[in-house]
Amino acid sequence: MADASLKFLIDADHGQFCVQDLEPYDTWMAEHATDPDLPPAGWTEEAVHVHRIGVEPHSISIGTARDDLVESLITVHASAPMTEPTAEHIVEADLDAPTGQLAVSSPGVLPEDGPGMTVPAELLRARVSYVPSNPPAVDTNGGPGDHFLYRIDLWPADQARGLVVLKQGPNPWAG
Template identity: 90%
Template sequence: MPDASLKFLIDADHGQFYVQDLESYDAWMAEHAMDPDLPPVGWTDEAVHIHRIGVEPHSISVGTARDDMVESLITVHTSAPMTEPTAEHIVEADLDAPTGQLAVSSPGVHPDDGPGMTVPGGLLRARVSYVPSEPLAVDTNGGPGEHFLYRIDLWPTDQARGFVILKQGPNPWAG
């Protein structure tokens, strides 16, 4: 049984949206963003073409198949839920959310204008599932790309596990 859920539409400008512990993310970026000794994170070539998500400290960027309005569902669980059997692509990553406050935004949606939710503070496991769906019943720019529900399941964990692909979708996949 989920603890909390948030279903929303967001303008996935540039084919992406972000789920972030914004206060922690901004603090990390202010201190480490230009550190040449850190390995690349976020939208690496592998993230763009294989993973479909970019992972940074306190942040997950979800790559979308459309540069358009997309539908997403974030659900918080007490433990790992069953995987979505109809998902085309499923990946998991760690999301450190020490404040317990998540903000959702995109290049075209400021965090103050996007949805947000309270989650258990601390280390979370995030499963991002790309579930095929029908076109939205809202005005969109009608651009190319498949329609998906971007389902993000979160649950507390006490151990970082890194990045895992549970089900690899087709490549190329967007556009």
């Protein structure tokens, strides 16, 4: 079976976009959204400056170097792929996707208006790689920040492993 992939541009409004199994995420949010001990979208101080991703149940928010249209590639693999040697920053986390229906959104793009993808309905490992790239072949707002391809590799996980930074990019990194 060939790997399934989805390449897309998304408006990374407020410097982020999300990949979520929306139905269980919405259920979790209905129960926990007002919890004062939980940071919005998993954006702890460490997530902002070290991980560059925010993690919540059924959701990963990817911090971007630009508040602009950004390019991303999600690929589903049968097992863990090789790491991208040209990536500036690489981080892994768990993404529980019990329905197998991923939605991509941002503060400015509703889930129903963003791209979507069917993945194995199970616990997945997600590797987010920040690969330096040229600007997308579309007109962007020309704002500050480096251009990256935000590569998200997914594969089935036999157990939860938590968040791990495999390659730490420079700090500060955006803008």
